[in-house]
Amino acid sequence: MTSGLSTVGGAAWSLLEFAHATRTETRAARVKQVTSYASFGEFLKRYHEIEEVTERFLADYRTKKFDPAEMLTRYKTGSAMYTAPELKDFRAIHQFYEELGTLIRFGAIDFETAFQLITFPSDFFEETRPLHNFLRDNWFALRPDPQQRALSDFGANLTELGNNYAARRQGLPVSWQK
Numbered sequence: 001m002t003s004g005l006s007t008v009g010g011a012a013w014s015l016l017e018f019a020h021a022t023r024t025e026t027r028a029a030r031v032k033q034v035t036s037y038a039s040f041g042e043f044l045k046r047y048h049e050i051e052e053v054t055e056r057f058l059a060d061y062r063t064k065k066f067d068p069a070e071m072l073t074r075y076k077t078g079s080a081m082y083t084a085p086e087l088k089d090f091r092a093i094h095q096f097y098e099e100l101g102t103l104i105r106f107g108a109i110d111f112e113t114a115f116q117l118i119t120f121p122s123d124f125f126e127e128t129r130p131l132h133n134f135l136r137d138n139w140f141a142l143r144p145d146p147q148q149r150a151l152s153d154f155g156a157n158l159t160e161l162g163n164n165y166a167a168r169r170q171g172l173p174v175s176w177q178k
Helices: 002-035 037-063 068-075 078-082 085-105 111-117 122-127 129-137 156-169
Strands: none
Touching: 037 085, 037 122, 068 078, 068 129, 078 085, 078 129, 085 111, 085 156, 111 156, 122 129, 122 156
């Protein structure tokens, strides 16, 4: 009986060690792929496209009056608003910087490298904060319980990226939540 338990315990431990090693190797392979010159070059190419989209979007955003409450009436949820044609450029910008923040958070891209090569759009971050918050707070607007309507982590990596860029620009240390 004891021998059987030892065998099962040993097998379980071996499986745990194998799973950990596999996760570590997979993560290392992903990091290598993302940070290879070709992949990072493609990422930088996308960044330059997003820079242009950001300038156009902000010019429109500053002159047009986006009415989130009216959009919510039409689209019913913040989630549906986020994918609406009116917010196509907002979504592209938001997703790009959310993805960049995620890649930095998990070590696929070094923050200092990104900071030196990619300018974070502070104007976009600050000026669209009310829209961002509205989308976050109404993501699941059709839920009956108001306490369950928000997508609390909506744009969390974008927000942390923006805060870390601001800190770095002031010469302060940066840190990433894991």
